[in-house]
Amino acid sequence: MEYLNITETAEKWGISPRRLQTLCANGKVEGATRFGKVWMIPKNTQKPIDGRTKASKDNMASLLKKDM
Template sequence: MEGYMTIKQTAEEWGVTPRRIQVLCVEGRIEGATKFGRDWAIPTDAIKPVDKRITTGKYKNWRKRKNSIRMT
């Protein structure tokens, strides 16, 4: 289809994994993405959404810290 990209093409263009693109489509974070059967069609002019995942390291090893607090 003209004017649309596949998940694989979008992943290569944006530098992320195809699975991440699928998640963004399911969450509705890619504007204009539509589902045709089991495949997604993403507009060629779609803008990559901002990554909202936490990357500060604040939650790194949180289970270990939580367990060590309980034991003392």
């Protein structure tokens, strides 16, 4: 499995490296693994939905309705 570091993944997702570190530490990034002091994220991992905004909550609600 190929991994990307915090800087590479943050650039790919359009967020700051610090925000990505927080997401990893809070368990929001699927497959993120910490090797010593370095977070590594699987290359094919999708960016998690940002739960801080109403638009993302509306999007999540529509996704859940679609699954039912």
